[in-house]
Amino acid sequence: MENCLCVSAPLLPSLWDGGTGCRGSIRLLADRRRHESTNTNLKDKHSRMAAYLEIADDSKGHELSLFCVPKHYEEDLDSVIIPNGLIKDRTERLARDIVRDMGGHHIVALCVLKGGYKFFADLMDYIKTLNQNSDKSVPLTVDFIRLKSYSNDQSTNCVKVIGGDELSALAGKNVLIVEDIVETGKTMETLLKLLNECHPKMVKVVSLLVKRTPRSSGYRPDYIGFEVPDKFLVGYALDYNEYFRDLSHICILSDKAKEKYKV
Numbered sequence: 507m508e509n510c511l512c513v514s515a516p517l518l519p520s521l522w523d524g525g526t527g528c529r530g531s532i533r534l535l536a537d538r539r540r541h542e543s544t545n546t547n548l549k550d551k552h553s554r555m556a557a558y559l560e561i562a563d564d565s566k567g568h569e570l571s572l573f574c575v576p577k578h579y580e581e582d583l584d585s586v587i588i589p590n591g592l593i594k595d596r597t598e599r600l601a602r603d604i605v606r607d608m609g610g611h612h613i614v615a616l617c618v619l620k621g622g623y624k625f626f627a628d629l630m631d632y633i634k635t636l637n638q639n640s641d642k643s644v645p646l647t648v649d650f651i652r653l654k655s656y657s658n659d660q661s662t663n664c665v666k667v668i669g670g671d672e673l674s675a676l677a678g679k680n681v682l683i684v685e686d687i688v689e690t691g692k693t694m695e696t697l698l699k700l701l702n703e704c705h706p707k708m709v710k711v712v713s714l715l716v717k718r719t720p721r722s723s724g725y726r727p728d729y730i731g732f733e734v735p736d737k738f739l740v741g742y743a744l745d746y747n748e749y750f751r752d753l754s755h756i757c758i759l760s761d762k763a764k765e766k767y768k769v
């Protein structure tokens with residue numbers, strides 16, 4: 507099913523109407539692709555390039571036995587690809603970049619559930635810390651939306667909106683969408699379309715991860731934590747059929763585990 511949008515909870519009335527040290531393999535890169543502004547009304551005058559840490563395709567990650575991993579998942583993971591500490595360090599810097607660019611305005615941070623909840627919580631904490639320790643501070647409010655399109659390790663191509671706050675409340679606001687991963691780009695493109703119908707003043711997107719994959723539509727967020735290989739990743743709230751959200755590090759899921767937890 508191509509470009510399907512399903513709204514399956516009556517929570518969005520406006521929508522019902524209209525619709526590491528990985529062996530030296532991590533490098534800091536700038537996104538050389540043309541930066542696409544996510545707001546059709548207020549396109550950035552300056553073409554910015556999103557910086558990110560690249561995890562190389564041949565990165566094997568780190569041995570599981572070097573980290574604390576829940577016993578119940580020990581057999582299911584190939585390796586730790588991004589340790590929790592590195593996620594936090596990169597998130598701290600993303601917070602600084604976001605406040606630098608969006609500061610001075612009230613920001614509404616929109617968390618994309620469920621996968622985005624850990625990154626969202628940590629990013630908000632870092633922005634709060636910046637607010638507390640600077641002469642300039644930016645008011646921050648939070649909103650939530652739940653989107654779902656994956657079953658097993660594949661996008662169904664049908665992005666379902668299954669709950670959340672009313673997007674119409676974001677009219678005229680500076681919105682920061684907080685997402686865990688962009689793979690095909692379908693989830694984010696669907697959300698941006700819905701959001702733009704509500705006429706926000708500005709929309710920026712931060713995604714902790716962007717996957718290098720031939721399945722990508724080419725969509726790139728405004729802020730990116732890491733660019734990752736085309737492998738199915740779990741942990742730090744990223745799931746496989748709801749499992750592995752209770753894992754601190756981002757890990758590569760084994761093929762055996764894909765079979766074990768398949769629906």
Ligand SMILES: O=P(O)(O)OC[C@H]1O[C@H](OP(=O)(O)OP(=O)(O)O)[C@H](O)[C@@H]1O
Pocket residue numbers: 618619620621622653654655656661685686687688689690691692693694744745
């Ligand atoms: O770029 P895409 O190919 O669209 O994939 C990205 C989306 O997939 C995951 O959501 P999922 O549907 O698994 O729901 P979840 O957040 O509840 O895990 C993830 O959290 C992103 O929202």
